[in-house]
Amino acid sequence: MGGHIAGVYAAKHPTVVKSLTLMCPAGIDAPVLSDFISEIAAGGKNYLIPETPEDFLTMLEKVSHRKVPIPYFCAKIFTEARKPLNSFFKKGK
Numbered sequence: 001m002g003g004h005i006a007g008v009y010a011a012k013h014p015t016v017v018k019s020l021t022l023m024c025p026a027g028i029d030a031p032v033l034s035d036f037i038s039e040i041a042a043g044g045k046n047y048l049i050p051e052t053p054e055d056f057l058t059m060l061e062k063v064s065h066r067k068v069p070i071p072y073f074c075a076k077i078f079t080e081a082r083k084p085l086n087s088f089f090k091k092g093k
Contacts (some may be wrong), residue, residue, distance in 0.1 A: 023063070036062045049089050053079050
């Protein structure tokens with residue numbers, strides 16, 4: 001519900017909201033799938049479930065409009081923190 005509220009607010013107040021990122025917003029369908037989502041749907045590697053720091057950096061590159069400068073050691077920390085949840089996220093396959 002929070003993503004929906006944020007999206008509506010941003011749409012109604014574009015001069016106030018400089019940028020908005022919605023990650024996995026429920027109920028929002030894209031009329032055309034991005035190359036990244038099409039690749040995942042075709043059975044390609046899902047970088048949204050990173051196994052390595054390199055996967056994490058690739059994920060950021062694929063989901064961000066602009067380059068997000070994340071040091072490698074931070075990508076490693078984020079990946080290690082997320083790994084225990086990977087099996088939960090993979091159940092949706």
